[in-house]
Amino acid sequence: MSTSPSGGAEQGKPVNLKPGDEAAPGTPGTGDDLCDECSGTGKLRDGKECPNCAGTGHVTSGIGGG
Numbered sequence: 561m562s563t564s565p566s567g568g569a570e571q572g573k574p575v576n577l578k579p580g581d582e583a584a585p586g587t588p589g590t591g592d593d594l595c596d597e598c599s600g601t602g603k604l605r606d607g608k609e610c611p612n613c614a615g616t617g618h619v620t621s622g623i624g625g626g
């Protein structure tokens with residue numbers, strides 16, 4: 561593999577993947593799903609922001625599986 565320069569802002573499509581995301585939003589074959597860690601509330605039991613979904617309550621996950 562060749563080394564790819566990183567650190568610069570890529571132009572085109574901003575991707576903000578959350579820890580719970582399996583793919584970038586809009587990726588074919590994926591869809592919005594409730595976060596398993598917080599059950600879609602965006603917060604954990606102690607009231608803290610859910611790190612898995614970044615407090616959004618939902619993550620992008622694959623559909624159908626295989």
Ligand SMILES: [Zn+2]
Pocket residue numbers: 595596597598599600601602603610611612613614615616617618
């Ligand atoms: Zn969550």
